[in-house]
Ligand SMILES: Cc1cc2nc3c(=O)[nH]c(=O)nc-3n(C[C@H](O)[C@H](O)[C@H](O)COP(=O)(O)OP(=O)(O)OC[C@H]3O[C@@H](n4cnc5c(N)ncnc54)[C@H](O)[C@@H]3O)c2cc1C
Ligand code: FES
């Protein structure tokens with residue numbers, strides 16, 4: 295295959311791949327690297343199911359070319375847990391039943407983490423604005439907002455220790 | 456399709472001008488890659504400008520203004536305190552684009568060159584008197600209002616790209632603001648957008664620029680609207696005249712977001728509200 299050869303870092307691990315120049319980073323992650331956490335809901339930037347961070351910046355991986363990943367640091371939902379220990383956001387999404395079908399969940403987790411990294415104590419309004427780029431057709435959002443609030447408290451406690 | 460990621464503006468110009476097929480500049484990709492995914496374009500070449508260091512910077516110009524590189528994302532723009540203090544309307548307008556995910560990638564220049572009549576940052580840039588620095592065979596600098604020539608069309612020639620946007624030095628006692636109307640609070644395309652930038656002298660508007668979005672085939676600079684408030688203290692009569700001038704300048708379309716009648720009316724109302732915010736920001740009472 296003629297394509298672009300890319301060297302990058304995914305969840306802390308060095309990774310190499312070759313992909314066609316017009317292939318999205320989402321397709322690279324899912325189909326070439328076997329990281330199927332990020333989902334394709336729309337492919338056009340509207341639903342946020344494909345959310346990842348690229349050099350620490352929250353982005354939709356459906357609107358990034360695989361070729362653009364050269365030399366970058368990528369994190370996906372697969373890198374969120376610490377071994378067997380779930381991230382407080384993951385734990386609270388389960389405890390608050392903040393998911394049903396789960397298609398949107400990896401995107402919400404990554405977007406919520408990006409928010410809490412910047413703003414450890416967000417208001418409900420700030421949470422809703424920060425998650426406006428993530429769509430969920432199952433939960434009605436309230437449980438997701440509550441899970442993020444609870445995780446924010448957990449993280450604050452953790453950081454005080 | 457080929458993907459190239461040059462590290463200088465000159466290399467980008469060379470790539471674009473030598474390509475025989477369809478070549479596109481790739482900034483944040485939040486318009487271009489959507490069009491690629493939807494099979495609306497078949498590029499032979501994409502030239503990513505994000506690895507050109509100068510295009511990633513926000514710099515103070517020698518004359519006290521700002522030079523914003525074409526690859527600077529909305530998120531990076533919003534994090535620049537000095538810029539936000541000087542030109543809050545421009546920064547707020549750019550930060551209205553899309554979600555946090557989109558903000559991580561979208562650029563003002565991409566918003567401009569995509570040439571949508573409803574682009575949020577464009578009226579704010581026009582009101583602020585922003586200029587586009589173009590590189591190509593020669594360098595040239597043009598006012599932002601001269602870039603968009605119609606929906607999806609710009610005045611850039613083949614091989615030309617915008618390197619940066621420059622904003623003038625903020626005058627003492629000046630302020631700017633941008634407001635858009637959308638049916639929801641986030642993630643929608645403007646039904647109408649209105650931007651006002653003005654400078655006061657002893658509480659009287661000395662200079663003003665008023666620009667509208669989503670009410671014609673291109674964003675509009677409305678001189679009559681500026682004239683309506685220059686020389687006034689933005690009293691009710693001046694606001695009335697401003698609204699009327701804005702409504703008169705509209706040549707909108709009917710679509711699912713709003714009718715012609717609605718857009719014409721809302722353009723006047725939004726311009727009045729934006730003018731009041733700009734006036735307050737300029738220190739007027
Ligand atoms: C979910 C979603 C929500 C959105 N919401 C909004 C919104 O609320 N308001 C709004 O106005 N827009 C919105 N947009 C549209 C888009 O995000 C903006 O227009 C954005 O500013 C485009 O910038 P970009 O850097 O991503 O452009 P790109 O997609 O990289 O480029 C856009 C066009 O400009 C050209 N171009 C880019 N840079 C240059 C340059 N330096 N010189 C010459 N040509 C260049 C490209 O070739 C392309 O034709 C939204 C898009 C999505 C997907
Ligand atoms: S799949 Fe990327 S935003 Fe929907």
Ligand code: FES
Pocket residue numbers: 392393394395396397398399429430431432433
């Ligand atoms: S849980 Fe089904 S879309 Fe969110």
